[in-house]
Amino acid sequence: MPRKKTYTLQEAGRKLGISRSAVYEAIRSGRLKAHYTVIRLRSWAIDALDLRAYEVSAPHQSAGKKTAHRLTVKHLVTILQSYYTQPA
Numbered sequence: 001m002p003r004k005k006t007y008t009l010q011e012a013g014r015k016l017g018i019s020r021s022a023v024y025e026a027i028r029s030g031r032l033k034a035h036y037t038v039i040r041l042r043s044w045a046i047d048a049l050d051l052r053a054y055e056v057s058a059p060h061q062s063a064g065k066k067t068a069h070r071l072t073v074k075h076l077v078t079i080l081q082s083y084y085t086q087p088a
Contacts, residue, residue: 003083006045016056026054052079 004011012032013020024044026032033050037043053076 003048005048007048007051009044009046012046012051015051016054018056026057031057048083049080052076052083 007015009020009023009027013023016023023032023046027034027044027046032046032054034044034046037045
């Protein structure tokens with residue numbers, strides 16, 4: 001099964017364990033890269049690599065949101081290696 005290349009706000013929130021509005025706030029503040037597209041019903045699209053590299057901020061973790069684990073460099077390297085070594 002092919003991997004997703006982009007995620008919507010809701011999908012990104014689900015993967016990160018935070019709300020859709022928290023994802024939007026991260027985009028608005030420049031902490032998470034995304035681009036606005038009219039192809040997917042005028043919505044934000046977040047590239048898979050940008051989503052994997054994003055770390056949920058401490059305030060969101062301590063505010064009772066679902067906690068997402070913090071990404072270490074070693075973990076990111078492992079994710080990227082598995083992403084690029086899997087058959088298409």
